[in-house]
Amino acid sequence: MRPLLVYATAESIDLDLEVADFLAAAIEMIHAYSLIHDDLPAMDDDDLRRGQATNHIAFDEATAILAGDALQSLAFETLSDAPLPADITVQLVRLLAQASGLMGMAGGQSLDLLAEDKTSNLSELQTIHAGKTGAILKVCVSLTVASQPALKSKESQTFIQFAEHFGIAFQIIDDILDVTQDTQTLGKPAHSDTKNNKSTYPGLLGVEGARQKANEHITAAFDALDSLPYDCQQLQSLTTQMLQRKY
Numbered sequence: 164m165r166p167l168l169v170y171a172t173a174e175s176i177d178l179d180l181e182v183a184d185f186l187a188a189a190i191e192m193i194h195a196y197s198l199i200h201d202d203l204p205a206m207d208d209d210d211l212r213r214g215q216a217t218n219h220i221a222f223d224e225a226t227a228i229l230a231g232d233a234l235q236s237l238a239f240e241t242l243s244d245a246p247l248p249a250d251i252t253v254q255l256v257r258l259l260a261q262a263s264g265l266m267g268m269a270g271g272q273s274l275d276l277l278a279e280d281k282t283s284n285l286s287e288l289q290t291i292h293a294g295k296t297g298a299i300l301k302v303c304v305s306l307t308v309a310s311q312p313a314l315k316s317k318e319s320q321t322f323i324q325f326a327e328h329f330g331i332a333f334q335i336i337d338d339i340l341d342v343t344q345d346t347q348t349l350g351k352p353a354h355s356d357t358k359n360n361k362s363t364y365p366g367l368l369g370v371e372g373a374r375q376k377a378n379e380h381i382t383a384a385f386d387a388l389d390s391l392p393y394d395c396q397q398l399q400s401l402t403t404q405m406l407q408r409k410y
Contacts, residue, residue, distance in 0.1 A: 164333070164405075165190050168303035171397035172322065176311045185245035186255070186306045189238040193263050194299055196234035199227050201272070235263070247310060255306050262302035271295030275361065283362035289331065291362065296337070297330030318391060325387035329402060332380040336408055338363040339373050381406060 166187035173183035202209045202217040203224060210220045219227035242255055261267055271294020278291060304326035308319040342365050364373040384402055388395040 164401075165194050165299060165303050167401055168300065168326070168329075168398075169307050171401050172304050172307040173310075174397050175391075175393045175395045176308065176314055176322075178307060178311045179246075182245055182247060182310055183307065185241055186303075186310065189242040189259060190299065190303055190306070192234045192238035192241065193259065193268070196231040196238070197263075197268055197272075197299070199231040199234070203227060206272070206276070238263075245310075251310060251312065254309055258302055258305055258309060262298040262305075267294050267298030267302075268296075269294075271298065278362040280360045281362065283367065285367060288362055288364065288367060292331065292334040293327075296334040297327065300330035300333060301326040318393075321387050321391055325384050325398065328380040328384035328387065329405070332377045332384065333405060335364045335373050335377040335380070336405065338365050339370060339377070340408060341365075343370065 169183050169187040169190065170180065172178075173180060173186075198212060199218045201207055202212055203219055210217055212218075215221070217227070218230055222230075238259070239256060242259060243252060245252060245255070247255070263269065271291055274291045275295050278287070283291065301323065304322050305319075308314055308322050341363070364376060367373075368376060381402060385399065388398055388402075
């Protein structure tokens, strides 16, 4: 999903797809490292990911930790090799570091763990998932638009607003799927959130309430794209595909 967001955004603003290759690879490395660490016994303690044994099950915990660490470092090395002016590259490295660090994914994951066995309100839940899941989805778009300096600031912000709504909807649908689908369909353990007593949108709003909230953010995402003077067909198609994940 994350590389697809990069390429769909790149196509809409006519960014060289060779540049997009570096952005997409770097972001997916960060995502893959986060999944390896997320599955560890100290985190969510899952033994299945994408229909296969998780890294620490297939190998061991030390290998899983080191594999994640290596992927994180390789992501920034890859991003620094993008064929872009140095000042833009520095900006991209900063954006990816912010999205994956304390104020983004890692911080959101920490808040998610702290919220186990507690009841979070909607504002707290949104803060958790804006970091844990939304930050990396958002940076797919923010990195891409930052790589196209000809883009107007207002247009860049609209693309990023789209990504924010897309990210929230993506997480809500993930939460819904966790309680409505089976392990075979998901490719990872079903009801994992319930097992770990996590704060989720269905847990707070009920399944139908969560579906309504997801639809609100999807509508806002489409509205943002509709307001842009670009061909956003690929981004619209990607958003539609997200809707079709049997939620």
